[in-house]
Amino acid sequence: MLKKQQRTVMLIDMQSFYASVEKAKHPEYNNKPLVVAGDPARRSGIILAACPLAKAKGVKTAETLWQALQKCPELIIVRPHMQDYIDVSMQIMKIIEQYTDLVEPYSIDEMFCEFTGSMHLFADNPIDLAKQIQAKIFNDTEIYARAGIGENKILSKVCCDIIAKKISDGVFQLEKSDLEKYIWDQPVREMWGIGSRMGKHLFKMGIHTIGDLAKTPLSLLRKKWGVNGEVIWRTANGIDSSPVSVNTHSMQKEIGNGMTLPRDYRTADEIEVVILDICSEVCRRARKKGLMGSVVSLSISGADFDHPTGFHKQINVDPTNITLDVYDIVKRLFYANWDRQPVRRVGVSLGDLAKDDIYQLSFFDNKERKKAVDKVMDEIKDRYGDIAILRASSLTDAGQAVDRAAKIGGHYK
Structure with a gap:
């Protein structure tokens, strides 16, 4: 054999x-x-x-x-x-x-x-x-x-x-047989997949090195952290059967976008402008991929890291990628949860994604008209640039669409 x-x-x-x-x-x-x-x-x-x-x-x-x-x-x-x-x-x-x-x-x-x-x-x-x-x-x-x-x-x-x-x-x-020689004496915080919070939990359990983690009974780690407990144990022991695949990241689970604002936004009107800008970008990306989401999420954060404010909320909805529909949903989440504290970061995402070629029609909501407006705006932006057509609110002092168009991942191109 x-x-x-x-x-x-x-x-x-x-x-x-x-x-x-x-x-x-x-x-x-x-x-x-x-x-x-x-x-x-x-x-x-x-x-x-x-x-x-x-x-x-x-x-x-x-x-x-x-x-x-x-x-x-x-x-x-x-x-x-x-x-x-x-x-x-x-x-x-x-x-x-x-x-x-x-x-x-x-x-x-x-x-x-x-x-x-x-x-x-x-x-x-x-x-x-x-x-x-x-x-x-x-x-x-x-x-x-x-x-x-x-x-x-x-x-x-x-x-x-x-x-x-x-x-x-x-x-x-590195051979698996040499893990003990080269890796196990390193602090557990140095291991891939161990963040500061997990590191503190492990330290309290008396697990100080990667070797300590490798030798910890798997049943104990699974009892405390479930699947994540097994993942960190397998990492410490060099166990992995996953393939190297060009398609690993092709199945997207969520489409989201967020931004840190240039200053504290204190009024609802200003924050609504940013929410609309971000909803527009998220929905455009979803439409470009032929996807729609049935979970809409909103994240709001304040500027004071010593006294954190804000929230993360999500809601299940009928699948959509229509900008104004998502905007209305996000606004409801915002007003139901905002504590009236200054806002420094806003994030919106669509989750539980599915193909957008089949969707529910309604007698009471003209989805086709909204979809047509989005389609025209997408085509203009694709042809002439991201800021070739904008909603008027995006041109106010609170709007961030023009600045974001010059950036990738929040940084200038």
Whole structure:
């Protein structure tokens, strides 16, 4: 009987991706500490990425600009250019696809790749193959890639996060039998999938290292956290049978959009304008995908992180992707739950998605007329741009549609 071939899976990660793209565009910054950060004028001056030179000065991702400047006054600050990052990410994915057709994006700067069936065409072993790909990516993009290698996705991710990112050549292969040697003595908070809250719970249980978690009885973890308990136990033990699949993210469960406002919005009229802008974008995206949702959700947050205000509510409705229908539903959720405190962030989503080719007609609501209006607006925006046609409210001081049209993911293109 033939022995089953061991899989070769890599998690390929780009070092300080946003900052690296900016340095590739601007060679004059190569020997200077650089960060990519939001717009301080709009109170969104948070570090999104820091180059290794900035990190060596103590600068950390997610801290504020003023904190970073205290540590490194000579810091070069660059506004994010999201379209550039997307373009380079796609370029890197095409490079990897020269070596395998199994490339699964995990984030804009991380990709799972399987080379079980193709490695023999390019190299004698996974380390050599990873170094080939690393060199190709750097030569073509000037971006430095790291690679964690394992027999499954969990091993490759854990290997990349805990080992490959911290060694000089950025490439390491982790065998499951070597978990105890290389991984188990690490703090449990360092493990993929363990957030700060989970880390605190585990610490209270006496689980301080990844090895402690791996050796904890599965029944105890399942009793406390159900399926999530088994997931973290399997991660600690390097157990994973999931495939690397190009279709992993194709089945969308929810379409949503949210935004942090440039200032506190205190009046209902202002907040309604933002809600309509976001509902318009969510419903347009749903229509573009041929989907409608039967769960409408609204999230509202205040600006004071020490004394949080706001809510997250959802309601089941007849399936829809009609902008004004969703807007009316969201307004009802808003007025039923708003505590009259200032609002800083608004989010709207459609869930429980289904195809929009079949829907319920009504004698009392002219859905066809509303759908026709949405269709015309979509066609104009698709042809002439997102702000070619707007509702009048979007042009008031409270409206954010024009500003958002210049951004991707909340950051300027």
